[in-house]
Amino acid sequence: MTMSSKIEKTSGTPEHIAIIMDGNGRWASRRGNPRVFGHNAGMKALKEIVKACPDLGVGFLTVYAFSTENWKRPQDEVQGIFRLMVKYIESELAELHKNNVKVGVIGDWSAIPAEAGVKLQDALKTTKDNTGLVFTIALNYGGRRELTEAFRKLAAERLADGVTPEALESIDEEAVSAYLNTAGLPDPDLIIRTGGEQRLSNFLLWQCAYSEFIFTDVLWPDFGREELENCIEEFRRRHRRYGGL
16 A cells, blocks of 8 residues: 655645445345455455545545444454454554554544554554544544533533633633544544445534535445545535535
């Protein structure tokens, strides 16, 4: 895998793309294979998208890898997903680092299997000073839980300072954003969901306030550079008003 280490943003290109990677299981089932076969194919698709983003001028990529609700899936599938995560980091970390990609994680990933946690720590430590594509993995992530935790932390801070009218008035959008998992990241300009479903599934609920949405029937393992370029072209055709005219 090779990619440009310097991101050159072009006019109309979304700075931050977030992707709900859906359709791995259906992709595998249509081929008569176990669902984990589709997750393996999905990892290959992810490699291509990470490679394409810097070339296309995208500075931030966030992917929904595992939600707080995904624990409800069969145990063998969950275990297979985390084994593939270990495999992905082992095979790609050196190349990601070489190409100046900075890896981040959002969500409560303390609950994931130990081996996967160790590999993620390696990825974070190895790439922490990189200045190219910021590649963030949403892992054991849920938007409602993120907001609940942010409000708890914010309330605890205000209580420690003494609850006064001034303290309460200081709670604004910026203050809330500072306590989210995504603090320091720009809100996504474009959210893509593959696989034909048209919902957010508890993903970046606060951050998506002014995101553009694209829902595609393409299953995630079949989503490659061409599909990403098509989504970016569609984004460029839209007029973002942010509540204005």
